[in-house]
Amino acid sequence: MNDQNQALPRGQTDYGAMPRFGLPRYARRFPAADRDMHVTLIGPAGGRVVLPLADLSPAQLEEQRSDFHCVTTWSARNILWRGLGFAELFHRHKDTLNLSQAVQFVVIRAHDGYRTFFHLEDLLQPDVLLATEREGVGLDDLHGLPFRLVSPGQYGYKNVKFVKEIEFRTSLDGYRVPGWAFMDHPRARVALEERARHLPGWLIRYPYRSLIKGTVRRFAQAWDAHKTAPPD
Numbered sequence: 001m002n003d004q005n006q007a008l009p010r011g012q013t014d015y016g017a018m019p020r021f022g023l024p025r026y027a028r029r030f031p032a033a034d035r036d037m038h039v040t041l042i043g044p045a046g047g048r049v050v051l052p053l054a055d056l057s058p059a060q061l062e063e064q065r066s067d068f069h070c071v072t073t074w075s076a077r078n079i080l081w082r083g084l085g086f087a088e089l090f091h092r093h094k095d096t097l098n099l100s101q102a103v104q105f106v107v108i109r110a111h112d113g114y115r116t117f118f119h120l121e122d123l124l125q126p127d128v129l130l131a132t133e134r135e136g137v138g139l140d141d142l143h144g145l146p147f148r149l150v151s152p153g154q155y156g157y158k159n160v161k162f163v164k165e166i167e168f169r170t171s172l173d174g175y176r177v178p179g180w181a182f183m184d185h186p187r188a189r190v191a192l193e194e195r196a197r198h199l200p201g202w203l204i205r206y207p208y209r210s211l212i213k214g215t216v217r218r219f220a221q222a223w224d225a226h227k228t229a230p231p232d
């Protein structure tokens, strides 16, 4: 994963950079600069742990270089992230949050309204981070302040920006996918080309690939407008 010469996963193309990207409806959402600078962990019985960004010490953070794979087939290689190891976070707060064997799912919600769900085992992989820095600088509105999930084995849409809440659950009852349900695969593992539910990954590459150009443009235009907007 760290080797630049290593082949990309099936269906992916090196984009050379990491453009601002996502579902079109999130293009114009910029979680306000004064958002809460903490992440809330929620247990299945409603227990909560609040982790303020300001309380993290450099000694707690891990560094990682990894490739990033958007489901629409663009990839960005060798990105440097720093953050809290997810497994470490899980084990540290397991007892306080009552995270028994029955907890098998996780829902992550973001400040821009985005959300997605996980099988807990995918988040306990050793390369999953709750990142606070990218390329040596703190995250910003572009790539997901205050916390961003980095899960290199899963497609970009599981790499949640602007993380607000991490909820540990025993079931997915009552959970609603934010967009079309077929687009949110429960696992979204890049190695298995799990791009979408019910459809073979290789098939959906083609329609998805055609969306890249327009989406990058839309997200870049929204960002430019946001940067040049006069302050309220």
Ligand SMILES: Nc1nc2c(c(=O)[nH]1)N[C@H]1C(S)=C(S)[C@@H](COP(=O)(O)O)O[C@H]1N2
Pocket (backbone or CB within 6 Å): 018, 019, 020, 021, 022, 023, 026, 069, 070, 071, 110, 111, 112, 113, 114, 142, 143, 144, 156, 157, 158, 159, 160, 161, 162
């Ligand atoms: N909160 C939030 N997280 C998100 C998204 C989003 O729209 N909102 N889009 C996802 C998708 S589809 C991709 S490819 C990456 C894009 O990350 P970037 O804008 O930092 O390149 O963020 C993912 N995480």
Ligand SMILES: [Mo]
Pocket (backbone or CB within 6 Å): 021, 022, 070, 071, 072, 156, 157
């Ligand atoms: Mo994506």
